[in-house]
Amino acid sequence: MLLAADVGNTNVVFALFDFESDGTYTIRARWRIATDPRRTGDEYAVWLLQLLKIEGFERTDITQVIVASVVPRADHNLTVLCEKYFRITPLFAGQGSARWRFAIDVDQPSSLGADRALNILAAHTKYGGDLIIVDFGTATKFEAVDFTGAYKGGSIAPGINLSLDALVGKTAKLPRIAIRAPSSRSVIGRNTEDQMLIGVFWGYVAMMEGMVAKMKSEIGRPAKVVATGGLAILFDDATDIFDHVDADLTLDGLAILARQAEAI
Known part of the structure; x- marks a missing residue:
C-alpha cells in the first residue's frame, strides 16, 4: 500500500x-x-x-x-x-524518480510548488483538455493547463480566511465571524456581521468569476474549470463556473506520481 x-x-x-x-x-x-x-x-x-x-x-x-x-x-x-x-x-514529489513529467512553461519552472504541480498532473490525467484549476487553500491558486498537460501559468490570491483575518485584525470594532454561505443572495446587509459575511463571501465569488472569465478569454479555447481544496464545496452552490469539484485532486496527484516513479 x-x-x-x-x-x-x-x-x-x-x-x-x-x-x-x-x-x-x-x-x-x-x-x-x-x-x-x-x-x-x-x-x-x-x-x-x-x-x-x-x-x-x-x-x-x-x-x-x-x-x-x-x-x-x-x-x-x-x-x-x-x-x-x-x-x-x-x-x-518533484525530485528524483518522482520528478515532473509535464512541461512547465513559465519564467521560473523551479518555483512551482509541489501542491500546484500535483493538481496539474491529476487534473490533466482525470479530465484532459484545456483546464483552469482553482485551489482553495491558505492561498487561492488559479492554474492554466493546456490540452497537452503543460502548465502555462496562473495567479495567487489571499485565501478567504486570510482575507477575513486581515479584515478583523486591522480593525478595532469588527467581530470575528465564521466563514459560511450567506443565508440569501442579497449583497445589502442589515447588520455588521451580515455585511462582513457578504463582503468576504460574495466579494470572493466575484473575484473568482472575474479571474476565471479573464483566464478563459486569454486561453482562447473552451476550458474546463476544476475546483479543489477545503473550501471548494462552500462556493459550489454560489457560482456555476465549476465543471468539477474534486476534493482529492492533490492526493490523486500523489498516487499518480508514485505509480509513474515505480514504473521507472
Missing part, C-alpha cells in the same frame, strides 16, 4: 492508497494534522501508528511512501518517520 503525505502551510494530510493490478486505486483512509515544522518523526509516529491500528492496518502493510511538501522545514522529520518506523526512504 502507498502512504501519501501532502504537507501544506496549514495542515498535513496523510492518505493510504490501495492499488489494483490494473493501476486503479482506492483511498482506504485519510488523516489530518496541523502543520508544525518542529514536530519530530517520533511524534508523527505516535499519532500515525495509532490511527493505522484504529483503521485495521499494520505498518508492514505500507510498501511505498511519497511526500509533497511546501514546508521545507518539515521534510527532515517526515523522512525520519518513514525511515525509522516504516523502513522506507520516501519519494519527494
